[in-house]
Amino acid sequence: MFAITGATGKVGGAVARTLLAADQSIRVVVRDLSKSKTWAACGADIALADTRDASALTKALSNVDGAFAMLPPTFDPSPGFTEGRAMIEALHTALRVAQPPKLVVLSTIGADAPQPNLLNQLGLLEHALADLPMPVTFLRAAWFMENAAWDVTPARTDGVISSYLQPLDKTFPMVSAEDVGRTAAELLLESWVGHRVIDLEGPRRVSPNDIAKAFTNALGGPVKTRIVARDGWDRLFREQGMTNPTPRMQMLDGFNEGWIDFPKREAESRKGTITIDQAIKALVVETPVKAGSS
Secondary structure (H helix, E strand, O other): OEEEEOOOOHHHHHHHHHHHHOOOOEEEEEOOHHHOHHHHHOOOEEEEOOOOOHHHHHHHOOOOOEEEEOOOOOOOOOOOOHHHHHHHHHHHHHHHHHOOOOEEEEEEOOOOOOOOOOOHHHHHHHHHHOOOOOOEEEEEEOEEHHHHHHHHHHHHHOOEEEEOOOOOOOOEOEEOHHHHHHHHHHHHOOOOOOEEEEEEEOOOOEOHHHHHHHHHHHHOOOOEEEEOOHHHHHHHHHHOOOOOOHHHHHHHHHHHHOOOOOOOOHHHEEEOOOOHHHHHHHHHHHOOOOOOOO
16 A cells, blocks of 8 residues: 555646556545545545644554655745745654655755755755655656646636746746656655655656647637746735745746756656646646636
């Protein structure tokens, strides 16, 4: 049996589906039992554990053949990443006690970047789990293609999407959440020794203009991309409800300036198969048309 955190999300859900398809038994770790019905119907064991409850996490991660661990994303963190540090401490404590025989941890591109930015949270996670005695794989995933979900409505209604990634013809490492979850499940089924880092991106790098083209193909009408000027980011993010937008802005700077990227180490990298066109098409299908939209 494999324990899976985050199974109610895109990545964890893909991990669970892939393992079930491989005839593996799973235990999904949820914070809300009402969201576990689908997995219970599939025959999954259900464990209830909050991400800050070390005792509940210990029970959820015990007596398994392996575990997939991830932190819930925190896009608007408190200064010093207070929320993330609390979740990391609880997870570390639980893993030290539960001792799953092997562990795959969702990390991120840029986890090793020394510059301050939003992705430092997963750098802290990698550092905290570095003393675990079992085999550990840190799966560093590229920018999620599914971040474009925010663009579906403006693409439909206005034919224009906004890009914080720039310039518009620059290609960035991206990957589908489905590929991330599938790869994590495949890694859990492998055997290895010690700790390793594996970089994961999609079949080819993607520019903001490529995203607009993918929306054009999916919607059957022209979609263009416009740059969001850097000097307006702080105001825009605060208008959206953020209280501490600086780490997010620093992360975007890292992608745009190139200091958040994967190093050249082919032996420790993998490629997904889902293209940006496939990912955008899926987002368009999944996102309902709002009343009054054409």
